[in-house]
Amino acid sequence: MRRLTRALVRRLLPRRLAGERGASAIAVALLIVPLLGCGAIAVDVASLYSDRTQLRNGTDAAAIAIASDCARGACGNTASTATGLVTSNTVRARAARATTSAPTVSVSGRQVTVTASADQAHWFAPLLGSSSSRVTATSRASWAPTSQGLAKFPLVISWCEYVGQMARDRNGNATIRVNATTDLGSTDTCTGPDGTTQVPVGYAVTNGDNGNASCGTTSRIGSTVTQYTGMYTTSYRLPVSCTNAYLGSLIGTTVLVPIWDQVTGPVGAQSLRVFAYAAFYLEGYDYINRSDDPALVGRFSRAALPSEVGTPASVSRSATDLTTFDPAYRGAYSVFLDPQG
Known part of the structure; x- marks a missing residue:
């Protein structure tokens, strides 16, 4: 009886496996869109956060530098100062396919506001219909008499x-x-x-x-x-x-x-x-x-x-x-x- 069971399994198993060929391909085909979505989230969104951090570092540095110049009595060429510092702080972001726009600067009272944005080209999201996203960072710095x-x-x-x-x-x-x-x-x-x-x-x-x-x-x-x-x-x-x-x-x-x-x-x-x-x-x-x-x-x-x-x-x-x-x-x-x- 035991020999008969083993023989039956050996005869039926190949037929069952043959009937399931291509199942993995079907599963992958069904999951490709969710997989690409996960890739977009894991890679493209992480890249956006990285770009925004670098952009914020640049606007922080620019705001502090301009506020320091203003506190000394001459704000100088605020656009040039901001552009130089934002650019130097976003080298990695631009190397990763981000295009940084010229920052805008506003000085009012004893406060300076620097805003910059960057367009980041995505790696996976274009397959889902989104080729790029814009990230923006704004920093404000003030100066006041020392207390x-x-x-x-x-x-x-x-x-x-x-x-x-x-x-x-x-x-x-x-x-x-x-x-x-x-x-x-x-x-x-x-x-x-x-x-x-x-x-x-x-x-x-x-x-x-x-x-x-x-x-x-x-x-x-x-x-x-x-x-x-x-x-x-x-x-x-x-x-x-x-x-x-x-x-x-x-x-x-x-x-x-x-x-x-x-x-x-x-x-x-x-x-x-x-x-x-x-x-x-x-x-x-x-x-x-x-x-x-x-x-x-x-x-x-x-x-x-x-x-x-x-x-x-x-x-x-x-x-x-x-x-x-x-x-x-x-x-x-x-x-x-x-x-x-």
Whole structure:
């Protein structure tokens, strides 16, 4: 009986298999459209996402660059700036059969908007009737007066001093002699930025961060910084962390200079309220004898700095802008990308 069953299977199996020849071809024919659809999704859609990412990188870079130029006082050729940065950031996309159009740029107030698009030729989707798709990216960047930051040189100056320096040289060239106190016993004052309050003249060295372990001083508009207490207890005019090597590293860079509009407390431990920030391009310093008052040589300028505060939501767009008092005044501006909608 067992032998009979095996013989029957051997005789019937080839006939059954012969009757199913071509079934795979029929299945493939039936599934070819869904397979092409899956290919279009897997390859073409992924390519679109990649192109859009590269396009967004280009518009982000262009928006930041143009906003930085505008913050420094001259927006320049915005179309050329945007085209160059969008093009350089979409090399891979164009190599993958994407055609990038010329970006459009709009500057309004203290915000720049850059929009660019690219037409991506598909690999599989043409079989389904779609030969290409357009991807678009828009980026916005803003600039606003700096509301907080690190003064890499521990210095704060009076509103009177800033106004006086600009009055002496409208190009901003200045030599700042850093004195130990705000007034050295002087009662000289000037009218403050509010048009009423009398502000003491002078400069002051400030305590550095981390208990003077750092040479720089971090501050925020509306807050106070304190005089360097070692001015009257040591022979050094600056915190010991302000070495010649460190100060030398600042030459050729722009440093923030806080401007005070109010002084409280006793001489030697005075608190100075930060009203605004000026930007000072440091060309050199005179500090051969550490017991002497150092002098900074350079010029006040408009400067665009990356936002110190991390996220655009925490940037104060209402921070004091020195140019509202005089178009020739120089200030420090923070540049940042706005949230993308």
